[in-house]
Amino acid sequence: MSDLAVSDGAPDAPLLEVKDLKVHLRVxxxxxxxxxxxxxxxxxxxxxxxxxxxxxGKSTLIRAISRLMPNLQVDELSGELRFEGRDILRMADxxxxxxxxxxxxxxxxxxxxxxLNPTQRVGRQIAEALSPDGxxxxxxxxxxDLLDEVGFADPGAIARRYPxxxxxxxxxxxxxxxxxxxxxxxxxxxxxxxxxxATVQLQVLETLYRLHKERNMAVAIIxxxxxxxxxxxxxxxxxxxxxxxxxxxxxxxxxxxQHPYSARLVELSAHxxxxxxxxx
Ligand SMILES: Nc1ncnc2c1ncn2[C@@H]1O[C@H](COP(=O)(O)OP(=O)(O)OP(=O)(O)O)[C@@H](O)[C@H]1O
Ligand SMILES: [Mg+2]
Numbered sequence: 403m404s405d406l407a408v409s410d411g412a413p414d415a416p417l418l419e420v421k422d423l424k425v426h427l428r429v430x431x432x433x434x435x436x437x438x439x440x441x442x443x444x445x446x447x448x449x450x451x452x453x454x455x456x457x458x459g460k461s462t463l464i465r466a467i468s469r470l471m472p473n474l475q476v477d478e479l480s481g482e483l484r485f486e487g488r489d490i491l492r493m494a495d496x497x498x499x500x501x502x503x504x505x506x507x508x509x510x511x512x513x514x515x516x517x518l519n520p521t522q523r524v525g526r527q528i529a530e531a532l533s534p535d536g537x538x539x540x541x542x543x544x545x546x547d548l549l550d551e552v553g554f555a556d557p558g559a560i561a562r563r564y565p566x567x568x569x570x571x572x573x574x575x576x577x578x579x580x581x582x583x584x585x586x587x588x589x590x591x592x593x594x595x596x597x598x599x600a601t602v603q604l605q606v607l608e609t610l611y612r613l614h615k616e617r618n619m620a621v622a623i624i625x626x627x628x629x630x631x632x633x634x635x636x637x638x639x640x641x642x643x644x645x646x647x648x649x650x651x652x653x654x655x656x657x658x659x660q661h662p663y664s665a666r667l668v669e670l671s672a673h674x675x676x677x678x679x680x681x682x
Contacts, residue, residue: 415487423481436462438644451631454641507588508581514573518565525561531583548579571602628671
């Protein structure tokens with residue numbers, strides 16, 4: 403069934419292909435060219451990083467691709483957005499939901515608490531991501547398997563907890579389990595570890611990397627940490643003021659940055675400085 407749902411795309415098309423994407427927003431009477439004509443591609447099972455200073459448009463890019471833009475006044479949304487060759491920009495909502503539910507793409511964010519239901523046990527929330535009623539015995543088994551897969555030693559106990567009974571790192575793992583419920587081919591991760599302390603960051607990133615490899619799942623990760631890029635990513639896009647100024651392999655970016663802005667990012671990361679808010 404799910405295979406049929408995605409079979410009308412071109413079989414040899416890239417997993418995700420974005421061409422000349424523009425997302426212009428109206429913010430209090432001002433026009434903000436948050437994303438201003440970018441080309442972006444993610445291949446099957448690839449890990450791609452997006453880096454750039456605060457406000458450069460990274461989240462808007464990922465949100466536009468996922469078509470998750472609540473409460474935004476969009477002045478222009480144009481370009482091409484294709485998942486396995488299928489046009490997601492013009493896709494009907496119903497078709498998009500099918501794509502999200504079965505072997506399409508999923509997202510995790512910086513702040514899992516904002517996306518978890520505080521009044522529901524996390525096991526139930528994962529079960530609902532598996533199927534809308536989520537009550538069968540096989541769902542329960544799969545919930546436990548997912549919790550195990552994201553690194554919990556005692557999935558049964560975790561499934562019974564409420565989000566506020568978990569630490570930040572545990573909540574992010576639960577979010578990852580929810581994202582994995584649809585068995586996505588592509589996972590978008592928008593600064594998934596920024597809110598966590600350093601040791602926990604590393605553990606969650608290791609988990610993401612393991613899942614990327616074990617599941618052959620492509621990952622597009624937004625981060626302000628070039629160390630993360632060096633560890634995880636095959637390719638990197640450097641974003642500045644709504645445009646990509648560089649698209650390179652991680653190795654090339656570190657060894658031969660082509661754009662002065664990328665060069666400064668690399669230089670700063672060598673000094674272990676955080677480049678957020680860096681002035682040009
Ligand atoms: N909900 C919103 N309301 C107002 N302006 C927005 C909103 N979302 C994005 N913008 C504007 O769009 C531009 C791009 O923002 P975006 O959040 O995509 O940047 P970012 O690269 O993700 O930054 P950060 O690293 O801080 O997360 C900014 O100028 C921002 O002010
Ligand atoms: Mg952002």
